[in-house]
Amino acid sequence: MYIRVKSSKLSPRKSVQIVKSVRTGKRVSQVILQHVGIAHDEKQLSELRELGRKLILEMEEREQPSLPGFSLLENEEAWERPVGDGERVDLRALKNLEQVTEGPAEVVESLFSSLGFEEIFGVSSRGKGHTDVLKKCLACALANPSSKRGMSRWLEDEGGTDVPLNRIYRMMDALAKKTDRVREIVARETTSLFETKASLLLFDVTTLYFESFEADSLRVPGYSKDNRIQETQVVLALAVTPEGFPLWYDLFPGNTFEGHTLVPVLRRCMETFSPRQTVVVADRAMFTEENLREAEGAGCSFVVGAKLRSLGRAMRDKILDAGNYSLLPGGAERFPEEEGKEREEGTGSPSRWFSAPLGNGRTLLVTWSEQRARKDASDRQRLLARLQETAGEEGSSGKKPRHQPGNEQIPLP
Numbered sequence: 001m002y003i004r005v006k007s008s009k010l011s012p013r014k015s016v017q018i019v020k021s022v023r024t025g026k027r028v029s030q031v032i033l034q035h036v037g038i039a040h041d042e043k044q045l046s047e048l049r050e051l052g053r054k055l056i057l058e059m060e061e062r063e064q065p066s067l068p069g070f071s072l073l074e075n076e077e078a079w080e081r082p083v084g085d086g087e088r089v090d091l092r093a094l095k096n097l098e099q100v101t102e103g104p105a106e107v108v109e110s111l112f113s114s115l116g117f118e119e120i121f122g123v124s125s126r127g128k129g130h131t132d133v134l135k136k137c138l139a140c141a142l143a144n145p146s147s148k149r150g151m152s153r154w155l156e157d158e159g160g161t162d163v164p165l166n167r168i169y170r171m172m173d174a175l176a177k178k179t180d181r182v183r184e185i186v187a188r189e190t191t192s193l194f195e196t197k198a199s200l201l202l203f204d205v206t207t208l209y210f211e212s213f214e215a216d217s218l219r220v221p222g223y224s225k226d227n228r229i230q231e232t233q234v235v236l237a238l239a240v241t242p243e244g245f246p247l248w249y250d251l252f253p254g255n256t257f258e259g260h261t262l263v264p265v266l267r268r269c270m271e272t273f274s275p276r277q278t279v280v281v282a283d284r285a286m287f288t289e290e291n292l293r294e295a296e297g298a299g300c301s302f303v304v305g306a307k308l309r310s311l312g313r314a315m316r317d318k319i320l321d322a323g324n325y326s327l328l329p330g331g332a333e334r335f336p337e338e339e340g341k342e343r344e345e346g347t348g349s350p351s352r353w354f355s356a357p358l359g360n361g362r363t364l365l366v367t368w369s370e371q372r373a374r375k376d377a378s379d380r381q382r383l384l385a386r387l388q389e390t391a392g393e394e395g396s397s398g399k400k401p402r403h404q405p406g407n408e409q410i411p412l413p
Helices: 042-063 104-114 125-143 148-157 165-176 179-191 262-273 289-297 313-320 336-345 370-396
Strands: 002-008 011-024 027-039 200-209 233-240 246-253 278-282 300-304 352-359 362-368
Touching: 002 042, 011 042, 027 042, 104 125, 125 148, 125 165, 148 165, 165 179, 179 246, 179 262, 200 262, 233 262, 246 262, 262 278, 262 289, 289 300, 313 352, 362 370
Parallel strands: 200 278, 278 300
Antiparallel strands: 002 011, 011 027, 200 233, 233 246, 352 362
């Protein structure tokens, strides 16, 4: 390849081209590979020649890549031209030919290999193709999280690569068959970060909705935490370490009750990690007798949110009696997560706690903090004011209030 300059006797303009000699039998001809531009003077001609030499290097690099560190294209300073004094650049004449985002792909490439995800699809040509698409989608998810269609657009506009939407869908279909293997790899890499086996599991559930109303065996309408009661959804159950590292997850049909998700995930975590002693932390939705018996049968301890309404009247009276509460063990005046906020607000009442046996080896633990008490009092006052406002509007309109309190008094904090 070389640079050819063509001119005409009738015009001062000169055309700069990149051509390549091609031999056909005994005949040699020149094939134009790229038109570099039109020069109107010697200065423009010099600039176009310089640009042409760089384009030739790029073409040769694509045909036969150089070893890392040996490519002339890596020396950007060699292609820069200083702007002289008094020289002006017309920004309106600039054109954005290509925009490439660098960084996310490099990060994904490094993590993908170090975590062992290269083995997911195998080494066949189709498997390698799926691996390449997955890496590109992960880079997009890192830089600009979006839908699959959005990923395809971003990869073309920002990533400088063309990945059709149907190709992403085909990769996702193949990846769905490898779900268990992916979870095993994640679990293995997570546990390798700690010297001891997982002993504390934080468990929670959320819902993920789809912009679709067509249900199937997994995507069905249900109780939506996003208030999308008509769209189809799935229920995602996730177990993580206290540091936030994922240990295991499972998907359930969108109409699954939260309490029915704990046992399957707990069983899988016990099979995968085989911890000597495990404490499961979950909210009150998991507080069912069946779940607690299952956790105890698996040798797990647990900390779950208690439903105080389900306790007897005698126990509720003890909970409401401030005389039953003690200062925190070790002489601490605040719970760790309250230290900074409490000092800023200048409050003086120390936090306290109360415990009582429930039988069957279970213990009820109740804590009190002034910060939470003020928040709860504010919420009750706001709710009470809203109820009083609603009752006043209905009374002035002649409508019968939904609730007509008698002489009973509503306790205020």
